[in-house]
Amino acid sequence: xxxxxxxxxxxxxxxxxxxxxxxxxxxxxxxxxxxxxxxxxxxxxxxxxxxxxxxxxxxxxxxxxxxxxxxxxxxxxxxxxxxxxxxxxxxxxxxxxxxxxxxxxxxxxxxxxxxxxxxxxxxxxxxxxxxxxxxxxxxxxxxxxxxxxxxxxxxxxxxxxxxxxxxxxxxxxxxxxxxxxxxxxxxxxxxxxxxxxxxxxxxxxxxxxxxxxxxxxxxxxxxxxxxxxxxxxxxxxxxxxxxxxxxxxxxxxxxxxxxxxxxxxxxxxxxxxxxxxxxxxxxxxxxxxxxxxxxxxxxxxxxxxxxxxxxxxxxxxxxxxxxxxxxxxxxxxxxxxxxxxxxxxxxxxxxxxxxxxxxxxxxxxxxxxxxxxxxxxxxxxxxxxxxxxxxxxxxxxxxxxxxxxxxxxxxxxxxxxxxxxxxxxxxxxxxxxxxxxxxxxxxxxxxxxxxxxxxxxxxxxxxxxxxxxxxxxxxxxxxxxxxxxxxxxxxxxxxxxxxxxxxxxxxxxxxxxxxxxxxxxxxxxxxxxxxxxxxxxxxxxxxxxxxxxxxxxxxxxxxxxxxxxxxxxxxxxxxxxxxxxxxxxxxxxxxxxxxxxxxxxxxxxxxxxxxxxxxxxxxxxxxxxxxxxxxxxxxxxxxxxxxxxxxxxxxxxxxxxxxxxxxxxxx
Amino acid sequence: xxxxxxxxxxxxxxxxxxxxxxxxxxxxxxxxxxxxxxxxxxxxxxxxxxxxxxxxxxxxxxxxxxxxxxxxxxxxxxxxxxxxxxxxxxxxxxxxxxxxxxxxxxxxxxxxxxxxxxxxxxxxxxxxxxxxxxxxxxxxxxxxxxxxxxxxxxxxxxxxxxxxxxxxxxxxxxxxxxxxxxxxxx
Numbered sequence: 001x002x003x004x005x006x007x008x009x010x011x012x013x014x015x016x017x018x019x020x021x022x023x024x025x026x027x028x029x030x031x032x033x034x035x036x037x038x039x040x041x042x043x044x045x046x047x048x049x050x051x052x053x054x055x056x057x058x059x060x061x062x063x064x065x066x067x068x069x070x071x072x073x074x075x076x077x078x079x080x081x082x083x084x085x086x087x088x089x090x091x092x093x094x095x096x097x098x099x100x101x102x103x104x105x106x107x108x109x110x111x112x113x114x115x116x117x118x119x120x121x122x123x124x125x126x127x128x129x130x131x132x133x134x135x136x137x138x139x140x141x142x143x144x145x146x147x148x149x150x151x152x153x154x155x156x157x158x159x160x161x162x163x164x165x166x167x168x169x170x171x172x173x174x175x176x177x178x179x180x181x182x183x184x185x186x187x188x189x190x191x192x193x194x195x196x197x198x199x200x201x202x203x204x205x206x207x208x209x210x211x212x213x214x215x216x217x218x219x220x221x222x223x224x225x226x227x228x229x230x231x232x233x234x235x236x237x238x239x240x241x242x243x244x245x246x247x248x249x250x251x252x253x254x255x256x257x258x259x260x261x262x263x264x265x266x267x268x269x270x271x272x273x274x275x276x277x278x279x280x281x282x283x284x285x286x287x288x289x290x291x292x293x294x295x296x297x298x299x300x301x302x303x304x305x306x307x308x309x310x311x312x313x314x315x316x317x318x319x320x321x322x323x324x325x326x327x328x329x330x331x332x333x334x335x336x337x338x339x340x341x342x343x344x345x346x347x348x349x350x351x352x353x354x355x356x357x358x359x360x361x362x363x364x365x366x367x368x369x370x371x372x373x374x375x376x377x378x379x380x381x382x383x384x385x386x387x388x389x390x391x392x393x394x395x396x397x398x399x400x401x402x403x404x405x406x407x408x409x410x411x412x413x414x415x416x417x418x419x420x421x422x423x424x425x426x427x428x429x430x431x432x433x434x435x436x437x438x439x440x441x442x443x444x445x446x447x448x449x450x451x452x453x454x455x456x457x458x459x460x461x462x463x464x465x466x467x468x469x470x471x472x473x474x475x476x477x478x479x480x481x482x483x484x485x486x487x488x489x490x491x492x493x494x495x496x497x498x499x500x501x502x503x504x505x506x507x508x509x510x511x512x513x514x515x516x517x518x519x520x521x522x523x524x525x526x527x528x529x530x531x532x533x534x535x536x537x538x539x540x541x542x543x544x545x546x547x548x549x550x551x552x553x554x555x556x557x558x559x560x561x562x563x564x565x566x567x568x569x570x571x572x573x574x575x576x577x578x579x580x581x582x583x584x585x586x587x588x589x590x591x592x593x594x595x596x597x598x599x600x601x602x603x604x605x606x607x608x609x610x611x612x613x614x615x616x617x618x619x620x621x622x623x624x625x626x627x628x629x630x631x632x633x634x635x636x637x638x639x640x641x642x643x644x645x646x647x648x649x650x651x652x653x654x655x656x657x658x659x660x661x662x663x664x665x666x667x
Numbered sequence: 668x669x670x671x672x673x674x675x676x677x678x679x680x681x682x683x684x685x686x687x688x689x690x691x692x693x694x695x696x697x698x699x700x701x702x703x704x705x706x707x708x709x710x711x712x713x714x715x716x717x718x719x720x721x722x723x724x725x726x727x728x729x730x731x732x733x734x735x736x737x738x739x740x741x742x743x744x745x746x747x748x749x750x751x752x753x754x755x756x757x758x759x760x761x762x763x764x765x766x767x768x769x770x771x772x773x774x775x776x777x778x779x780x781x782x783x784x785x786x787x788x789x790x791x792x793x794x795x796x797x798x799x800x801x802x803x804x805x806x807x808x809x810x811x812x813x814x815x816x817x818x819x820x821x822x823x824x825x826x827x828x829x830x831x832x833x834x835x836x837x838x839x840x841x842x843x844x845x846x847x848x849x850x851x852x853x
Contacts, residue, residue: 319693
């Protein structure tokens with residue numbers, strides 16, 4: 001009964017979404033107010049039915065209703081409750097339902113927080129989102145129904161993929177999807193602007209907070225995914241350039257470019273066409289990511305479901321959404337483009353170059369990800385492109401980007417005299433060069449290659465930090481009063497930029513130190529053996545059997561020693577899940593501010609002495625990677641809390657329009 | 668006037684560019700949807716295996732040459748720990764290795780030794796040994812397009828078949844195993 005209610009709710013949501021996607025758009029085009037007003041109510045209605053449907057699915061998982069195919073193939077009576085709930089988005093069907101659910105959530109949020117927008121704009125934005133929702137609901141109902149029944153009803157279900165039975169994997173998809181789907185708002189705003197032919201600073205101000213929220217979610221989502229890969233896959237890597245990881249990086253790169261480009265559009269009224277294109281691309285890449293993962297076009301560790309029929313449906317859907325919006329862009333964009341003027345040496349130029357570099361970085365990652373597909377389609381065989389390619393192309397682009405990042409934070413809008421800029425950048429440049437060269441040597445590296453790589457990494461980080469310091473002192477110079485007072489006077493949006501860039505620096509330090517100083521040992525250990533890695537040593541105490549809720553585990557006990565003193569015990573596990581018969585490695589990690597000590601169990605060695613092959617790692621500063629991502633997200637949150645948004649949110653629309661609209665482009 | 672028109676025209680074309688790029692991408696996706704790994708003729712098939720002298724993964728101090736495998740039918744499987752599609756063919760290799768029909772020799776291609784060892788430990792080791800081609804030079808001689816690739820080599824040291832991409836159940840059952848049987852009878 002409950003699954004049928006869920007299914008029925010999905011159908012109702014589809015019908016409402018079709019209304020949401022048509023009438024308000026027609027109403028906006030023809031000037032029919034009643035039809036325009038429909039947009040908010042229908043968006044909220046769609047969301048209501050999506051909550052109902054998602055709730056029904058979670059309920060079916062909680063009560064172990066194995067008559068539902070989805071539950072039977074992804075859950076099990078022995079599965080703990082929290083993983084049963086998480087299992088509802090662990091499957092293909094469930095994750096698509098969650099995708100639509102979040103789209104409903106974002107549409108509903110737009111309908112609530114858009115009181116200050118002109119009705120015409122709201123109608124168009126929600127209309128576009130309604131069309132996307134309807135497309136995905138059709139996909140869900142026709143190719144991947146999460147409520148499909150199974151007869152005869154099995155007494156026990158298969159288990160959730162053991163890889164997904166983990167707190168990181170419970171959080172990762174919702175965060176990532178919130179980010180992916182969040183770009184739909186910026187997308188809808190861009191398409192609405194193209195349809196309405198009105199694209200100005202006000203438009204940019206409306207889109208900005210939505211884009212920033214989505215970007216924050218995506219950043220956290222990617223971070224959790226990387227963290228999960230680090231401790232769950234058991235070999236200490238944190239980024240594999242796997243197609244699915246790349247699929248989440250692509251919209252992040254373009255989203256980052258979009259945030260910066262929107263800032264220019266709002267403040268200076270330029271880059272309009274480019275901003276619109278980025279907004280379309282960010283969401284298109286989110287959809288593409290879903291397509292790549294769900295269609296089986298590319299093989300990947302993450303691709304749990306593959307079905308060409310689904311692939312075809314998504315492809316048609318992609319063609320309509322992306323192709324349609326890009327066609328609209330090609331024909332309508334010429335109308336909106338009066339560009340403001342700026343000199344060559346200015347913050348605009350720095351941001352433009354930053355945008356281009358981010359787009360190029362995105363392009364190279366996209367190329368690397370799709371290259372195997374191209375070759376295959378041209379009958380040149382199936383291959384996979386690995387980290388050697390990505391590292392070779394991605395790092396130089398990022399290095400250039402970082403150089404510009406420092407300049408951009410300091411340069412002035414419109415025109416930044418070269419002499420003045422040089423005056424400000426001199427000190428950071430000197431500090432950066434000295435530190436970058438000295439630090440690797442102080443840390444005891446002598447081989448030119450490793451010195452060069454470390455110097456590059458440290459140089460980038462110091463460049464960001466020193467220029468950030470200059471950007472603060474520069475702003476404070478003209479103010480009177482105490483330091484704290486002066487710092488408080490700076491707008492939160494400035495601190496948002498500051499912390500996000502600082503996060504990048506911290507992230508780079510993390511990557512540089514991990515890459516340069518990590519140590520690993522891969523050894524056979526018999527109880528009593530001690531192995532040292534870095535400043536630490538591990539003593540293997542022994543292995544014991546442990547019974548989990550749905551698995552057996554061999555649990556190892558290791559003593560972590562520093563200077564022959566015991567720091568703590570570590571318990572890595574090798575688990576065998578009953579339902580899948582799949583061994584899983586659970587690494588044990590002693591995490592600290594300056595790095596992780598990491599031990600994971602390999603295989604048992606049958607020598608009668610209880611030996612195991614064991615991998616131990618010392619990962620200095622790896623926590624700075626996650627810390628950097630958190631700082632970036634914090635930057636986004638600070639930018640969102642800026643006073644301007646709160647003030648504007650309260651002001652009625654008319655006042656806003658009168659004060660801030662740039663002249664309409666002549667048709 | 669004429670010049671202005673040309674600029675406007677150029678701008679229009681520029682704005683069409685994203686759509687065109689997407690159209691190209693989409694057409695690749697359409698073709699890619701029902702693609703399977705395909706065989707392509709390799710210039711090396713029917714020729715002797717190129718010379719090599721490379722260390723092995725388990726014993727880096729030990730150098731192996733192709734003479735070591737003379738007189739037997741064997742499979743040379745190019746793999747790397749960074750290669751995602753290698754993971755999809757790996758269970759098949761493991762299963763086939765259990766039958767002890769033919770030795771499978773790994774060619775660990777452009778990889779780091781610790782990564783490669785960790786990978787084998789994690790996913791299992793079907794290889795009698797893995798030859799290490801860290802800089803990919805032997806890979807160039809072999810004409811490796813990408814990873815994974817698998818070569819079937821006969822008793823006389825001649826490459827009789829090359830499979831590009833991950834081995835699938837069908838390709839193993841319908842092509843590779845019959846060819847191995849054929850070669851063994853020669």
